[in-house]
Amino acid sequence: MSRRVALAGVGLADNGKDHGQTPYGMLAQASRRAVAEAGLTPADIDGFGSTALGTLAPIDVAEYMGLRPRWLDSTAVGGSSWEIMAAHAADAISQGRADVILLAYGSTARSDLRNKLRTGSLDWGSRGPMQWEAPYGHSLMSKYAMAARRHMFEYGTTLEQLAEIAVSARFNAAENPQAQERTPITIDDVLSGPMIADPFQKLQCCLRSDGGAAVVLVAEDRVADLPSKPVWVLGSGESSSHVSMSQWEDFTVGPASVSGPLAFQRAGLTPADIDVCQIYDAFTSMLLITLEDLGFCGKGEAGPFVADGRLRLGGALPTNTDGGGLSACHPGQRGLFLLVEAVRQLRGESGPRQVAGAETACVSGTGGWFCSSGTMILGTR
């Protein structure tokens, strides 16, 4: 058995600052919307994937929603887990192990911090490989900052070029009523902001948000019955790199350099064929390096590549059209939000931020600190 797989429904929770919901509630709200949009009911769901919530993910959230799935996934490799789970789900549907798979996420990272339910910096523990970094306080932000500094050193990438990525994200967010931050910013605004982890100022780093998102994948035999316009999975790839920064061979090359070419090869497409991108941007440099890794430009060329506003709506390569993690929503893991926005763009439902005639999308999630990557190519045909 080998069936084509479509994304049939997507949903977001009432993401924002005053939602009054738990992470479970946000996850379930997004799920109800995605399943309703697909014209399906809970009884149709035979597979379920979720991660980063509950003690035995994805079972806690499946239980919360009253589901008893017979296909499960809970990939736990950071924000890219969602592109990787979507690929696993597509494979499972293709092979007949499931017909309808729901992927759903919810997080109240922003509220949790304000309510002192968590710390700002993450405690990774001090056992096993983590004992080698415990004494040194390598915060997540400093890991990305160290990679950015190496890219600047090797290729002459500038802070202004990195800042343009934040400015482009905010430009796009202006057209998204659900984006957390919509006030336009300039390169000077970015560079004059408070330093977080040198060379990164605050606006080079993503938001901390609350949010829920959900996606429904279905087999091609179900597509004719759907009320929504299907978006097809054309190809996907995944890869892992390191967790300990000492085990990363080249800080200017991320794991999308493996997952990207795999996804494009399996889709039979190249970066030149892509109309719109949703690429994980927890930090400006994450997007910059990933653009190179995916092959949208050569290694070391992404600074000038993005500097002309190419990533903005109306630009040559509209990217993170909802405003991305830098301006729209970043609740701990952004991977599923990338898929939601890509589907909406390919359906032509994005209103003032619609990329005209978009037929192909490249979605690429990065997990951890360039630890893992999942790339998925989507299309309307």
Next chain:
Amino acid sequence: MTSPAKRFDLPTVELETKPYWDAAKEGRLLLRRCASCGRAHAYPRPFCPHCWSEDVPWEQASGRARLYTYSTVFFNDLPPFNERLPYIAAVVDLEEGPRMMTGLVETEGVDLQLGMALEAVFLPLDDTLAAPFFRPALGKDTT
């Protein structure tokens, strides 16, 4: 009486890694080198991560390294780092080949440049543990 705040900077020393931390307490940086393929590795494992040989004797490193990259950290709310801000997180390439995560110290007045020569310096973490940090090897760059 209040209990002291939990510290996030202390490694959990394991049987497998105790020789490394014991040596660090004595001011020595240890690697393991594979007797089969000849490559040194860090962080230390009880086998070679390159060829999986289990013949990996400990070896004392020179403590000389080059700065691969760094970041001055201005935000970290985990104790005791929250009381040390700003401090410098770094990744260095040891003369023997392996790369390691560390911190830079004694950098006042030094223009930090990637590729610059560094040398190990061992700082106490508490009464029983010490860890290798690196400082600029000023005037000692022979290349």
